[in-house]
Amino acid sequence: MDSQDFLSAMKAGRMSRRDILQMLTAAGLTMTMLPVGRAKAAYGEAIYFTWEGYNDPGFHPGYTAKHGAEPEGPVFGDVEEALTKVRSGFQVDVVHPCNLDLQRWREADVLQAIDTSRLSNWGNLFESLKKLAYAQGDKGEQFFIPVDWGNTSILYRPDLFDVKEESWTMLWDERYAGQLSMAADATESVAIAGIVLGVKDPFNLTDEELVKAKELLVKQKPLMRFYWDSNSAVEQALASGELVAATGWNSSVVTLTGQGVNIKYANPKEGIMSYCCGLVMTKDAPHADKAYDLIDAMISPEAGKWLIEAQGYGHSNAKSFDLVEEKVLAERGLPKDPTQFFGQGIFQQPTLNVDKVQKLFEEVKAGA
Amino acid sequence: MNTQTATNPAVGDAALSARPEWLDGLWLIVPTLLIVIGMMVVPLVGIVVVSFWTQTGFNIEATWTLDNYRVLFTPEGALYRILIVKSLWMSLTATIAVVLLAYPMAYFMAFRIERAKLIWIILLTVPFWTSYLLRIFAWKVILGFNGVINSGLKAVGLIDKPLEFLLYNPTSVTITLAHAWAAYAVLPIYVSLEKIDRSYLEAATDLGDSKWKRFWRITFPLSLPGTIAAILLVFIPTVGDYITPTLVGGTSGIMIGNSIVTQFGKANNAPLGAALSCIMMLAITLAVCAFLAAIGRKRLKAADL
Numbered sequence: 001m002d003s004q005d006f007l008s009a010m011k012a013g014r015m016s017r018r019d020i021l022q023m024l025t026a027a028g029l030t031m032t033m034l035p036v037g038r039a040k041a042a043y044g045e046a047i048y049f050t051w052e053g054y055n056d057p058g059f060h061p062g063y064t065a066k067h068g069a070e071p072e073g074p075v076f077g078d079v080e081e082a083l084t085k086v087r088s089g090f091q092v093d094v095v096h097p098c099n100l101d102l103q104r105w106r107e108a109d110v111l112q113a114i115d116t117s118r119l120s121n122w123g124n125l126f127e128s129l130k131k132l133a134y135a136q137g138d139k140g141e142q143f144f145i146p147v148d149w150g151n152t153s154i155l156y157r158p159d160l161f162d163v164k165e166e167s168w169t170m171l172w173d174e175r176y177a178g179q180l181s182m183a184a185d186a187t188e189s190v191a192i193a194g195i196v197l198g199v200k201d202p203f204n205l206t207d208e209e210l211v212k213a214k215e216l217l218v219k220q221k222p223l224m225r226f227y228w229d230s231n232s233a234v235e236q237a238l239a240s241g242e243l244v245a246a247t248g249w250n251s252s253v254v255t256l257t258g259q260g261v262n263i264k265y266a267n268p269k270e271g272i273m274s275y276c277c278g279l280v281m282t283k284d285a286p287h288a289d290k291a292y293d294l295i296d297a298m299i300s301p302e303a304g305k306w307l308i309e310a311q312g313y314g315h316s317n318a319k320s321f322d323l324v325e326e327k328v329l330a331e332r333g334l335p336k337d338p339t340q341f342f343g344q345g346i347f348q349q350p351t352l353n354v355d356k357v358q359k360l361f362e363e364v365k366a367g368a
Numbered sequence: 369m370n371t372q373t374a375t376n377p378a379v380g381d382a383a384l385s386a387r388p389e390w391l392d393g394l395w396l397i398v399p400t401l402l403i404v405i406g407m408m409v410v411p412l413v414g415i416v417v418v419s420f421w422t423q424t425g426f427n428i429e430a431t432w433t434l435d436n437y438r439v440l441f442t443p444e445g446a447l448y449r450i451l452i453v454k455s456l457w458m459s460l461t462a463t464i465a466v467v468l469l470a471y472p473m474a475y476f477m478a479f480r481i482e483r484a485k486l487i488w489i490i491l492l493t494v495p496f497w498t499s500y501l502l503r504i505f506a507w508k509v510i511l512g513f514n515g516v517i518n519s520g521l522k523a524v525g526l527i528d529k530p531l532e533f534l535l536y537n538p539t540s541v542t543i544t545l546a547h548a549w550a551a552y553a554v555l556p557i558y559v560s561l562e563k564i565d566r567s568y569l570e571a572a573t574d575l576g577d578s579k580w581k582r583f584w585r586i587t588f589p590l591s592l593p594g595t596i597a598a599i600l601l602v603f604i605p606t607v608g609d610y611i612t613p614t615l616v617g618g619t620s621g622i623m624i625g626n627s628i629v630t631q632f633g634k635a636n637n638a639p640l641g642a643a644l645s646c647i648m649m650l651a652i653t654l655a656v657c658a659f660l661a662a663i664g665r666k667r668l669k670a671a672d673l
Contacts (some may be wrong), residue, residue, distance in 0.1 A: 069655070081633040087426065108426050178532050224534050226618040242513035242530075358635045365622055366447045 012100030044073040046290035049082060050096040052230050054250070065288075066304070071294050073363040077229045078185065080354075086110050086282060093291035098277040100203065102134035103142055103350040105280060112139035112283045121299045125316045128339045129276055133350065146278040146316040147298050148307055149338050151345070152188065153273065154250055154266040155244035157164075168196050170245050172216075177223045181234060181246035184227035186361035187351045192247070193217050194226040194351045195270050195346065203349040205356060210360060217364045227365065238263065250332070254312040265333075272345035278316065278339070314338055388570035419642035434490040436643035448627065448644060452651055455623040458653060459606040462545035467600045469546065469631065470553035473592075475587075477554075479654055489558075496551050504615050507544045511616070536618025544616050545606050553598035560594030561587070596663065600656060607652055624648055 009019075046063070048055065048071040055073030057064055064070055075090065076082035079101045086092060087108055097105055105111055116122045122145075136142055154170055156163070161176065164347075171180055171192065176283035182189055187203070193213035194202030205213055225243055228234045235252050237243040239261045246264075256263040259355065266272075279295050283287070297303060304320020307313050312332045315321070321336045335341050351357055394401075419436055422429045440470060477488050495503065510516045511534040519532040564587060572582040575642045610625030617623070624644065631641030 078634055081635065084633050084636055195377070221619050224619045225532075237513070240514050329531060355637075358630075362630060362635065363447045365619065366451050366627065367620065 009159070028262040028306040038294050044072065044287065045069050046094060046115065046294045047092040048073050048094045048096070048294060049086070049090075049092040050075055051231065052077055053081075054096060058310055059303060060294055060297040061292045061302055061306070064297075066293055066297075067290065071290070080104070080358075083108060085108070088357075091122055091284070091286055092282055093285040093287050094279050094281055096147075096277060096279060098146055098204050098275050098348070099132045099135070099144075099146075100275060100348040100350050102132070102280075103352075104354065106134050106143060109136070110283055111280050113137060113141050113143055113296070114145060114281055115292075116142050116145075119145070119296045119299065121301070121317055124301070124319050125299060126227055126338055129278075129316050131278060135278075144280055145295050145299060146276050148278070148313045148315060149341065150250040150313040151272050151274050152247060152249060152266075152348070153268065154245055155234070155248035155256070156264055156266060157238060157241065157262060158264045159262045160241060160244040166268050168192055168268045168270050170266065170268075171247070172196070172220050172223065173245075174223065176244050179223055179242070179244045180220075180223050181225050181228050181237065181243050182220075183247050184229045184365075186358045187354065188247070189217060189227075189361055189364075190346070190357045191273070191351075193220075195273075196269075198270075201349070202308045202346065203351050204353070205357075210356065214360050214364060221316075221364060230316050254310070254332075270346075272340050273348055275348040276316075276342075300352065308332060308334065313339060369549070384416070384523070408498050415642045415645055418639050421639045423637045427634075434671045436640050439640070439648060440643070442665040444523050448624070448647075451622070451624040452625050452648060455607050455625070455648075456651065458542060458621075458623060459545070459603050459609075462542045462549070462606055463599055465542060465546040466553045467598055468547050470550055470557055470598060471548075471591075474554050474557035474561055477558050478564075489555075492554060493551050495547075500548060501611065503548050504544055504612055507540070507547065508535065508616055511543070513542055519562055535616060538617070538621045538623065540616045540618075541613050541621045541623075544612050545609065547644075548612070549602045549606060552601045556594040556597040556601065557591060560597075564590045592663075593649060596660075599659070604656065613641060639660075 024221065045067065048060075050073060052075045055075060056072075057070055060071065071094075076085070079097050082095060082097070083101075083104060086095065087110060093321035095105075125146060129149070130142070132144065135146070138257050147312075152170070154166070157171065160179075161170070161173075161293055163170065171182060173180070182192065189214050190205065190210070191202040193216045194205050194209065196216060197209065197212055199205060199209050225237065226233075228237075228246065231249060231252055234243070234248055238246060238248075238252075239256060239259060250265070253263060254264045260271055279298060281291055281295070285291050299315075299317050301317050301319040301323055304315030304317045305323040307315050308320060308324050312334075314334050316338075318336075321334075329336070418428070420432050420434070422431070422433055422435060440448055473492070477485065477492075481488050508515075512518070513530050513532070513535070515534070516526075517534060520589065521527045522530065566589075568586050569582060572586050607623075608628075610623060610624045610629050613621050613623045613626055617626075626640050628644050628648070631637045631644060635641075
């Protein structure tokens with residue numbers, strides 16, 4: 001029935017209630033089924049799902065220059081939570097997991113291989129980072145594009161914390177009960193307990209080691225002010241003196257020093273932890289073309305220069321290091337080759353029994 | 369709507385009066401009913417069904433099993449049992465605090481305010497125009513290390529080091545909950561106090577009751593329906609809260625809601641999370657039933673609840 005017929009039928013009073021209901025139902029169904037969401041997705045910007053604080057425009061200057069807009073940036077506080085979200089249908093193009101999470105993401109079967117010939121900066125990336133465990137598929141296809149590398153260690157206030165020797169045991173120092181904090185991250189917390197215990201592989205503890213690690217974390221809990229889940233919370237608490245020592249990342253050192261806070265980044269005697277994070281592309285990425293632009297922008301030397309200077313992290317592009325002054329590199333404690341960097345400390349590895357570790361940490365938190 | 373046909377079947381056509389009256393009522397509530405079914409019944413049934421399934425790796429296996437519930441009664445499930453009891457306890461404390469705070473407020477509005485009552489009611493709800501999250505953050509600012517209380521006490525010279533027990537513990541969760549839910553308690557209590565026939569109070573005074581006696585013999589019993597409603601309105605939703613403990617609970621203030629969220633997110637075990645939710649709903653139902661039984665049926669009837 002076209003609109004003319006409809007109007008004349010209305011006028012003549014030939015429309016029955018059933019006809020009108022039929023029309024209304026049809027109209028309603030059409031409206032709800034119009035591909036509004038999909039149309040928007042196809043024309044919008046790339047969706048970059050990343051850690052809180054990592055959606056700064058400085059990370060990808062090339063993308064903004066090319067498209068005149070920022071990629072959309074939903075954030076997560078915990079990478080396992082991000083995986084659950086993506087698996088349950090949250091549509092994103094590019095995600096920012098780290099090397100120790102890669103196994104989970106690969107096994108969940110949510111990623112697509114990335115065509116590295118479409119990335120102009122691919123050739124300049126450190127070879128060692130391209131071949132991290134689970135970064136490549138069986139046939140050598142690339143799933144993970146490395147971007148940033150850095151440390152997890154203890155941030156502390158030398159004016160408030162009396163240190164004899166920098167060590168992970170600082171997080172168990174009873175003199176500072178209620179002024180310490182660790183990330184609310186199960187694998188990392190258990191790994192730190194493992195390091196303190198002196199186990200062989202802190203990322204894959206045996207069952208007996210897990211029991212001991214749990215005891216250690218239970219002992220630590222009353223000393224903790226809170227378990228943090230955003231680095232801004234840690235930075236604020238350290239700046240105010242509410243915390244005197246907490247686990248943290250390189251960027252917090254740069255941020256807090258910039259604010260004039262007396263902060264030191266420990267180099268624990270057991271070894272500093274290091275990691276490499278990067279980009280993966282989801283299987284049904286709605287903006288695949290723009291996703292390639294974003295990835296390429298994030299591994300460009302200009303992005304790397306900003307990352308090193310403003311955030312204090314290492315970058316995957318060897319050329320980035322040529323753009324930065326030697327003095328700045330020395331201040332950030334960054335060597336020009338990541339393999340040397342990873343060799344100095346404890347490189348984070350995938351944890352195989354994530355579920356057990358997760359449950360253990362939940363029990364510690366709940367006080368069981 | 370159909371009273372005429374119902375009271376006098378002789379009038380009106382045969383077809384209409386043959387249709388049962390409840391059917392007409394049903395048509396009226398169809399929109400609401402559809403929303404309730406779509407938004408509440410279906411998800412609830414989904415939760416119950418999923419709670420009998422299992423998670424293996426990344427997939428959910430749809431074979432019926434009681435394992436998720438069995439876990440809760442083994443030594444391994446101690447964690448959840450502790451959390452459930454702790455959550456009920458924390459909510460109970462918060463509820464008692466809310467009602468004790470709300471009752472005088474409601475009393476004041478019902479008996480002492482003569483003019484412009486509406487303005488008072490609006491004033492009472494002003495803090496609730498902001499989002500729940502903002503209110504929790506406000507408490508973080510008030511109780512915090514460099515917060516309002518600590519810097520105030522420091523300025524006066526009562527303390528030289530900030531008090532650390534104010535934030536990040538079960539007490540701070542209780543305080544925050546008590547404030548966040550105050551309006552939900554004040555309004556029902558106010559309504560039932562407002563309904564009280566003032567002549568009863570005059571009669572009691574005439575017959576020689578003191579103010580105190582008068583309150584306990586007349587005002588309080590007659591305000592019970594509102595008070596009970598307030599208790600239920602605050603207790604039931606706060607048991608499952610997880611955002612307040614996340615923000616102000618610290619290491620020791622977590623509740624069962626946090627554990628359920630973890631199961632659906634980080635821990636990646638939706639069936640266990642669903643089972644925990646079911647157990648929690650059951651626990652709340654039992655707690656509420658126990659509470660109502662304690663008040664007594666007779667009293668409830670008298671209170672016309």
